[in-house]
Amino acid sequence: MELITLTLWDLSLAALLIVALAALSFQMQLGLSRSIFIAALRTVVQLMLIGLVLKLLFNTTHFGWVVLVAVVMLLAAGREVMVRQQRRFAGVQSFALGTLSLFISTVVVTLLVLTVVISAEPWYSPQYAIPLLGMMFGNTMNGIALGLDRLTQTAWQQRDVVEARLMLGQTPQQAISDIRRESIRSGMIPIINAMAVAGIVSLPGMMTGQILAGAAPMEAVNYQILIMFMVTAGTGFGTIFAVTMGARHLFDQRERLRLDRLQKAIV
Amino acid sequence: MKTLFIKGVIKGTRKGNTTLSCLQINNIQTHHVGPLSLTIAGDAAVSLRGQSGCGKSLLLRAIADLDPHQGEIVLDGVSCQAYSGSQWRKKIGYLPAVSQWWADVVREHFDDEINHAQISEWLVALNLKPKILDAAIATLSSGERQRLALVRLLANRPQVLLLDEPTASLDPENVASVEALVAEYQRQKGCAVLWVSHDHQQLQRVATRQFVIAQGKLTEQEATWN
Numbered sequence: 001m002e003l004i005t006l007t008l009w010d011l012s013l014a015a016l017l018i019v020a021l022a023a024l025s026f027q028m029q030l031g032l033s034r035s036i037f038i039a040a041l042r043t044v045v046q047l048m049l050i051g052l053v054l055k056l057l058f059n060t061t062h063f064g065w066v067v068l069v070a071v072v073m074l075l076a077a078g079r080e081v082m083v084r085q086q087r088r089f090a091g092v093q094s095f096a097l098g099t100l101s102l103f104i105s106t107v108v109v110t111l112l113v114l115t116v117v118i119s120a121e122p123w124y125s126p127q128y129a130i131p132l133l134g135m136m137f138g139n140t141m142n143g144i145a146l147g148l149d150r151l152t153q154t155a156w157q158q159r160d161v162v163e164a165r166l167m168l169g170q171t172p173q174q175a176i177s178d179i180r181r182e183s184i185r186s187g188m189i190p191i192i193n194a195m196a197v198a199g200i201v202s203l204p205g206m207m208t209g210q211i212l213a214g215a216a217p218m219e220a221v222n223y224q225i226l227i228m229f230m231v232t233a234g235t236g237f238g239t240i241f242a243v244t245m246g247a248r249h250l251f252d253q254r255e256r257l258r259l260d261r262l263q264k265a266i267v
Numbered sequence: 268m269k270t271l272f273i274k275g276v277i278k279g280t281r282k283g284n285t286t287l288s289c290l291q292i293n294n295i296q297t298h299h300v301g302p303l304s305l306t307i308a309g310d311a312a313v314s315l316r317g318q319s320g321c322g323k324s325l326l327l328r329a330i331a332d333l334d335p336h337q338g339e340i341v342l343d344g345v346s347c348q349a350y351s352g353s354q355w356r357k358k359i360g361y362l363p364a365v366s367q368w369w370a371d372v373v374r375e376h377f378d379d380e381i382n383h384a385q386i387s388e389w390l391v392a393l394n395l396k397p398k399i400l401d402a403a404i405a406t407l408s409s410g411e412r413q414r415l416a417l418v419r420l421l422a423n424r425p426q427v428l429l430l431d432e433p434t435a436s437l438d439p440e441n442v443a444s445v446e447a448l449v450a451e452y453q454r455q456k457g458c459a460v461l462w463v464s465h466d467h468q469q470l471q472r473v474a475t476r477q478f479v480i481a482q483g484k485l486t487e488q489e490a491t492w493n
Contacts, residue, residue, distance in 0.1 A: 163333060164367035169357030169423055178369060255352025256333055 057126035066124045070133050077102050077137040084145040087152040090263040097245055101144050105238030106136040109230050135227055136234050143235035147187025147243040152262055154179045155250055162257050172251035180247045187239035191232050198228060287457040288343055288426040295338035297329040302338060303485045312460035314474030321480050323463045327429045331361040360425030364432040366416030373415060374400045381422050389418045392448045394441060409436045421452055428460045446473050
C-alpha cells in the first residue's frame with residue numbers, strides 16, 4: 001500500500017475548518033477565537049519543529065540527542081501539568097512534583113518497553129523512543145494534571161471537613177483519604193475509558209496514523225495495544241505517585257493542613 | 268507584653284478518684300493574637316468571649332495545634348511537641364460551632380471500638396435516641412448534628428475540651444442538655460474546659476473563670492455566680 005503524500009494545499013483546506021470554527025466562536029461570543037488560532041499555530045510550529053528534529057535524529061541515532069529531546073519533552077510536560085492546576089503548590093514545588101511524577105512513571109515504563117518488549121537495536125533507537133515517549137508524556141501529563149487539580153481544588157473546598165477529621169485525632173492520611181482516592185480516580189478514569197472503547201467507539205490516533213501510512217492493520221493493532229497498556233500503566237503510576245506526594249505536601253510535620261502552600265493560578 | 272497567668276496545678280493531680288488534667292498555655296502567639304498565657308486546671312471551666320474576629324477561634328485552633336504558632340502548650344507537664352499532631356488532638360477535643368460530616372451514615376464517623384453503652388448514655392442525655400447512629404447524615408437537623416458532634420468528640424475521651432460556640436444552633440432545652448453533659452463529663456474525667464460563646468449568661472453558668480479577649484490581649488473578668 002502506497003502512502004498518499006499530503007501537500008500544503010491539502011493542509012490549507014484542513015486549516016479552513018479551524019478558521020470556520022474560530023469565526024463561529026467569534027459570532028457566538030465564546031471568547032475562544034484567539035485561543036483556537038494560537039493553539040492551531042502552536043500545533044503547526046511545534047509539529048514542524050519535532051518533524052525536523054526527528055529527521056535529524058533518525059539520521060544520527062546518537063544517544064545524547066535522544067536524551068536531550070526526552071528532557072525537553074519532560075520539562076515541557078512538567079510545565080503543562082503545573083499550569084493546568086487552578087490551585088497549585090507555590091514556588092517550584094508544583095513544577096517539581098509534576099515533573100518528578102512524569103519522570104518516574106513515563107521514563108521507567110518506556111525504558112522497560114524499549115529494552116524488554118520492542119528490543120530495538122540500539123534500544124534507544126529514536127524511531128521508537130521518541131514517538132513512544134511523546135505518547136507517554138502526552139497521556140500521563142493529562143492524568144497527573146487532572147489528579148493534582150482535583151486534589152488541590154477539593155482540599156481547598158473541603159478544608160472544614162479535613163480539619164474536622166484532624167480535630168478528632170485522625171492522621172493526615174486518614175483525613176485526606178477520601179479526597180486522595182477521588183483525585184486518583186479522576187486522573188485515571190479517562191485513560192481507562194479510552195482503553196475500554198478502543199476499536200469500538202474510537203480508533204486510536206497512533207493506529208490510525210500507521211494504517212494511513214500504509215502499515216498492515218494487524219501490525220498497527222499490535223502496536224496500539226502495546227501503547228494503550230504503556231499509557232494506562234504510566235498514567236496510573238504517575239497519577240498515584242503525584243496525588244500521594246501532593247496529599248502529603250498539603251500537611252506539615254505537625255500534621256496540620258497547610259493550604260497556605262497553595263496559590264491560585266493567575267488566569 | 269502583657270500576659271495573664273492563672274496559677275494552677277502543673278501536672279495532673281488527683282481529686283477523689285479522678286485525675287485532673289492541667290493545660291498550660293505559655294506565651295502563645297498566632298496571627299494577630301497574643302502573646303497569651305493561661306493555665307486551666309482540670310476542675311476548672313474557663314470562658315472566653317469577645318467580638319467576632321477578635322481571635323477566639325484562632326486561639327482555640329492554636330491550642331489544638333491546627334495552626335502554626337509561637338509559644339508552648341503543655342498538658343500535664345508534657346509539651347504538645349512531644350506528641351504527633353494526631354496524638355495531641357485526641358487529647359485536646361475541639362468542637363467548632365458548625366459540625367462537619369464526611370460519610371453518609373452517623374455510625375461511620377465513630378471508631379469501631381467505641382463504648383456503645385457510654386455512647387448511648389450520652390445520646391440520651393442530649394435528648395437523642397441511640398438508633399440515630401444508623402441515621403443518614405442528610406436527614407438530620409443542624410441541632411441534631413451539633414449534639415452528635417459533641418458525642419463523637421467525647422468518644423475520644425479528651426483531657427481538654429475546647430468548645431467554640433457549641434450551642435449556637437440549639438434551642439434552650441438542648442442548650443441546657445449540652446451544658447449538663449459537659450459539666451458531667453468534666454466531673455467524671457477531670458478535664459479542663461475552655462468555652463467560647465457570645466452568650467454572657469451562658470458563660471456565667473458554665474465557667475468558673477471568665478476571660479475577655481480584645482485586641483489580641485486576654486483579660487480576666489470578675490465572675491458573677493448564679
